[in-house]
Amino acid sequence: MKTVIFTHGDSDGLCSGALALAACGDSPVYFTNPVSVLTDIEEARGYDRIVVCDIAINLPRSAQMRDKFESLAKSSEVIYIDHHPLPPGFSAPWLFHDTGASASELTFNYFSNDLSPDMSRVAMYGAIGDYEDMTPGARRILQDWDMRSLYYQAGTLSQGIEIGRRDYEFKRGLVRQLAQNTLPSEIGMLAKNALIAARHEDEMRRRVQSEVVRMKNIAYVLDMNGCMGKAAIFARVYGKAVVGISAEYRDHRDAYDFSARGIGDVDLNIIIGDVASRNGGTGGGHPRAAGGRIPAKNMNQFLLDLDKAIGSAMEK
Numbered sequence: 609m610k611t612v613i614f615t616h617g618d619s620d621g622l623c624s625g626a627l628a629l630a631a632c633g634d635s636p637v638y639f640t641n642p643v644s645v646l647t648d649i650e651e652a653r654g655y656d657r658i659v660v661c662d663i664a665i666n667l668p669r670s671a672q673m674r675d676k677f678e679s680l681a682k683s684s685e686v687i688y689i690d691h692h693p694l695p696p697g698f699s700a701p702w703l704f705h706d707t708g709a710s711a712s713e714l715t716f717n718y719f720s721n722d723l724s725p726d727m728s729r730v731a732m733y734g735a736i737g738d739y740e741d742m743t744p745g746a747r748r749i750l751q752d753w754d755m756r757s758l759y760y761q762a763g764t765l766s767q768g769i770e771i772g773r774r775d776y777e778f779k780r781g782l783v784r785q786l787a788q789n790t791l792p793s794e795i796g797m798l799a800k801n802a803l804i805a806a807r808h809e810d811e812m813r814r815r816v817q818s819e820v821v822r823m824k825n826i827a828y829v830l831d832m833n834g835c836m837g838k839a840a841i842f843a844r845v846y847g848k849a850v851v852g853i854s855a856e857y858r859d860h861r862d863a864y865d866f867s868a869r870g871i872g873d874v875d876l877n878i879i880i881g882d883v884a885s886r887n888g889g890t891g892g893g894h895p896r897a898a899g900g901r902i903p904a905k906n907m908n909q910f911l912l913d914l915d916k917a918i919g920s921a922m923e924k
């Protein structure tokens with residue numbers, strides 16, 4: 609069966625893609641995201657089976673996504689595996705969805721009959737990369753491996769891909785090697801890049817510590833020039849806030865891209881989606897890890913509104 613695979617470029621996406629590739633046999637792999645998938649998916653015409661992994665279906669595009677995949681499902685088998693929160697009421701026969709696990713764990717389960725049980729460690733690299741290593745399924749897999757070796761390999765992968773984040777040829781190679789169950793520490797430059805990334809991260813940590821701005825409920829940093837998710841965690845910790853934000857100005861768009869990381873019961877996916885759209889931007893993700901994009905002129909107001917929205921959510 610002629611298969612094509614679309615996946616995300618982070619650890620969880622790479623591992624989901626590798627699991628799909630191992631199960632489906634040699635197939636082209638494309639990297640995409642929740643915005644570009646609508647156009648990228650045109651490459652899928654003419655394939656018998658289309659596998660999509662770890663790509664969120666966000667509210668603003670949900671109707672178009674349904675139409676697009678419904679039409680593809682008429683002539684191909686569509687397997688859409690994801691774990692991001694869905695727009696209210698969204699369901700589809702081609703969608704294999706659960707917010708309670710990483711996309712890698714879901715992909716491993718979906719294709720389990722076609723995969724060697726040893727591929728469970730690849731599923732764990734993805735689960736750890738997406739902070740989904742404490743789900744019931746991940747805990748079961750964990751029992752079959754030495755935890756220290758597993759986390760070392762998962763860390764090598766997620767740190768190693770921080771260097772050259774947009775090098776899709778390199779990532780395609782990674783997916784192929786992971787599909788062979790090659791250890792991340794044995795793959796090309798990964799181990800060396802992981803070391804460099806760890807050094808960069810620690811330098812960034814110290815910059816966040818000295819530059820973090822604390823509001824009432826959130827703490828933020830701007831232009832840390834590093835992994836935004838991690839900068840957001842450091843902003844939350846050093847700003848002693850419930851939510852940390854890291855934003856970077858993008859010249860060509862005159863907008864800020866941002867990541868948010870939270871603790872507690874505040875649902876960042878919902879709050880950020882709402883506050884971002886009120887400020888002419890977009891956003892969403894998971895309850896405790898979200899992100900988005902805000903026009904530069906609205907960034908200040910966005911931070912003020914978000915601070916307020918988090919405050920009222922905590923009072924509930």
Ligand SMILES: [Mn+2]
Nearest residue numbers: 620662711738
């Ligand atoms: Mn994921």
